[in-house]
Amino acid sequence: MCGIVGYIGTKLATPILLDGMSKLEYRGYDSAGIAVYNEGHITVEKCVGRLDALREKVKGHMPEGTMGIGHTRWATHGRPSDRNSHPHTDDSGDFVVVHNGIIENYMKLKEELIAKGHKFVSETDTEVVAHLMADLYNGDFEATVKEVLKIIEGSYSLVFMSAKDPDKLICTKKDNPLVIGLGEGENFIASDIPAIIDHTRRTYIMSDGEIATVTKDSVWVQDIKGTPISKKVFEVNWNAEAAQKGGFEHFMLKEIYEQPKAMRDTMTGRIHGEEPIKFDELNWTPEEFAGISKIFIVACGTAYHAGLVGKYYLEKFARIPVEVDIASEFRYRDPLVDENSLLIVVSQSGETSDTLAALREAKRLGARTLAVTNVVGSSMAREADQVVYTYAGPEIAVASTKAYTTQLLVMFMLGVYVGTLRGTLDPKLAKELTLAAQDIPEQIHQTLENVDQIKVFATQYGSCEDAFFLGRSLDYAVALEGALKLKEISYIHAEAYAAGELKHGTLALIVEGVPVIVLATQSDVYAKTISNLKEVKARDAVVIAIAQEGDEEIGKEADHVIYIPKTNKFLAPLLAVLPLQLLSYYAALTRGCDVDKPRNLAKSVTVE
Numbered sequence: 001m002c003g004i005v006g007y008i009g010t011k012l013a014t015p016i017l018l019d020g021m022s023k024l025e026y027r028g029y030d031s032a033g034i035a036v037y038n039e040g041h042i043t044v045e046k047c048v049g050r051l052d053a054l055r056e057k058v059k060g061h062m063p064e065g066t067m068g069i070g071h072t073r074w075a076t077h078g079r080p081s082d083r084n085s086h087p088h089t090d091d092s093g094d095f096v097v098v099h100n101g102i103i104e105n106y107m108k109l110k111e112e113l114i115a116k117g118h119k120f121v122s123e124t125d126t127e128v129v130a131h132l133m134a135d136l137y138n139g140d141f142e143a144t145v146k147e148v149l150k151i152i153e154g155s156y157s158l159v160f161m162s163a164k165d166p167d168k169l170i171c172t173k174k175d176n177p178l179v180i181g182l183g184e185g186e187n188f189i190a191s192d193i194p195a196i197i198d199h200t201r202r203t204y205i206m207s208d209g210e211i212a213t214v215t216k217d218s219v220w221v222q223d224i225k226g227t228p229i230s231k232k233v234f235e236v237n238w239n240a241e242a243a244q245k246g247g248f249e250h251f252m253l254k255e256i257y258e259q260p261k262a263m264r265d266t267m268t269g270r271i272h273g274e275e276p277i278k279f280d281e282l283n284w285t286p287e288e289f290a291g292i293s294k295i296f297i298v299a300c301g302t303a304y305h306a307g308l309v310g311k312y313y314l315e316k317f318a319r320i321p322v323e324v325d326i327a328s329e330f331r332y333r334d335p336l337v338d339e340n341s342l343l344i345v346v347s348q349s350g351e352t353s354d355t356l357a358a359l360r361e362a363k364r365l366g367a368r369t370l371a372v373t374n375v376v377g378s379s380m381a382r383e384a385d386q387v388v389y390t391y392a393g394p395e396i397a398v399a400s401t402k403a404y405t406t407q408l409l410v411m412f413m414l415g416v417y418v419g420t421l422r423g424t425l426d427p428k429l430a431k432e433l434t435l436a437a438q439d440i441p442e443q444i445h446q447t448l449e450n451v452d453q454i455k456v457f458a459t460q461y462g463s464c465e466d467a468f469f470l471g472r473s474l475d476y477a478v479a480l481e482g483a484l485k486l487k488e489i490s491y492i493h494a495e496a497y498a499a500g501e502l503k504h505g506t507l508a509l510i511v512e513g514v515p516v517i518v519l520a521t522q523s524d525v526y527a528k529t530i531s532n533l534k535e536v537k538a539r540d541a542v543v544i545a546i547a548q549e550g551d552e553e554i555g556k557e558a559d560h561v562i563y564i565p566k567t568n569k570f571l572a573p574l575l576a577v578l579p580l581q582l583l584s585y586y587a588a589l590t591r592g593c594d595v596d597k598p599r600n601l602a603k604s605v606t607v608e
């Protein structure tokens with residue numbers, strides 16, 4: 001995710017901004033920029049690439065001034081480029097803004113501003129905010145910020161700077177983090193504590209809707225109506241490394257807990273109330289889709305598991321046959337792909353070599369191609385005909401967690417979208433699903449709170465040699481992901497089976513005390529799953545069941561039950577995987593494994 005740093009004081013701002021931005025580098029970014037005010041003028045320097053490129057750019061003519069804002073960008077709207085880098089300005093250069101998040105209604109606002117004569121230079125959503133400031137400016141900086149906030153929709157942390165009112169920075173947030181660092185004769189703003197920890201440990205943690213006016217000697221916080229808000233000082237007692245992880249012990253855990261936000265970001269602009277799900281970036285028509293006779297989903301590892309869930313959605317809602325392939329198999333099996341095929345590649349990084357090769361092969365064979373990826377401007381995003389982004393933000397731990405759940409969400413939304421387009425999905429069910437999806441971020445939050453029980457299981461069974469995961473239908477796809485997660489970070493041998501398949505061989509391995517995780521969230525196959533559960537119980541396995549709240553029957557059969565909040569069965573994978581992520585994490589911890597960097601594995605596999 002993007003990083004924000006702001007400084008106002010008596011020292012030169014540029015080195016402080018660059019240093020703060022370097023503390024956010026670990027989060028991943030593709031471009032960087034600063035804006036510094038000096039003697040009536042704001043200088044903006046920005047460029048694509050690493051911070052060193054920006055340092056090189058300002059070498060010898062470093063912007064001088066004691067107030068400035070800086071930004072490291074992780075592209076969401078518009079590919080990584082000099083122009084798309086932040087800070088963004090209005091036409092005059094008097095209003096400057098840095099932004100993390102997504103301005104949902106930016107297209108409409110941009111059109112209106114262009115009609116009024118504003119000249120846009122970037123493809124970003126953020127630039128509208130700077131132009132809006134200029135458009136609405138009434139001589140009062142704070143009042144104008146409030147007017148802008150009434151108009152923009154979406155999620156943001158924003159810092160505003162104005163040459164017209166140069167003794168202050170104004171910042172605010174909604175659904176994105178923002179902190180203010182309190183100094184002596186100087187103050188700091190940052191999206192994350194590591195950026196300011198070298199200067200101060202006294203902070204205000206900003207809440208949604210709060211607007212702070214920050215001068216070098218004061219911080220004044222109010223809400224949009226002007227009601228003053230008195231903030232409590234939060235003393236940061238983490239060391240720099242812990243601060244990078246947001247106080248979590250590992251990036252993996254931090255990323256697990258970032259899932260509610262990742263879900264909200266991925267839904268932004270696509271799901272709204274009961275309205276039909278939309279993908280502005282696709283804008284498919286029923287006619288266009290009529291020519292597609294088959295969909296191929298191709299991916300590796302965890303992304304492949306998301307593809308398996310995607311098959312289910314697309315077949316069920318859109319009634320199109322879907323084949324899911326492991327990319328390294330697809331590319332060498334002479335696939336029967338042609339111009340009537342749609343190939344969807346799913347990839348967090350957008351760079352995985354086998355998946356990229358599969359995409360190229362499908363293009364060569366004349367298929368239409370779509371990339372579902374998390375990295376804007378990645379190879380797959382550039383090479384596929386179309387791209388749908390998952391907005392998980394940077395994923396640093398090798399084991400994929402929030403990237404996976406955002407992939408599931410995108411596949412779900414695509415299924416409902418295409419089903420609606422083709423008229424194969426009952427509109428009533430489409431509405432039901434759309435509404436239920438909007439509860440998922442909060443339900444993820446609730447599920448993740450239920451961690452104590454999982455810690456106990458991890459201690460009890462963390463020393464086991466083998467573990468099995470069973471499920472039917474969507475639960476089977478999630479079981480595969482649960483087993484992969486457990487083996488990759490805890491090194492416990494884990495296997496997932498379609499529950500009905502167990503007795504065709506593997507049941508021979510079920511002996512006394514073996515932990516078997518049974519997923520039972522799917523009502524249509526529930527009774528059959530319970531029969532399979534009984535089969536393993538009869539061999540004295542220890543059964544941990546994952547079930548929906550309200551399911552009392554399962555408590556009579558399983559040794560332990562982990563409940564997830566009640567949801568539509570189609571959405572259950574988004575919740576059922578969470579206890580499996582946590583179980584893997586805590587099992588790995590119990591075994592003393594290097595959770596974020598498991599042995600022999602790399603985050604992005606760019607070799608065959």
Ligand code: F6R
Pocket residue numbers: 300301302303304346347348349350351352355398399400401485488603604605
């Ligand atoms: C497992 C994991 C990997 C990746 C796989 C594909 O936790 O992260 O299995 O899912 O290497 O990577 P992407 O999604 O970048 O193509």
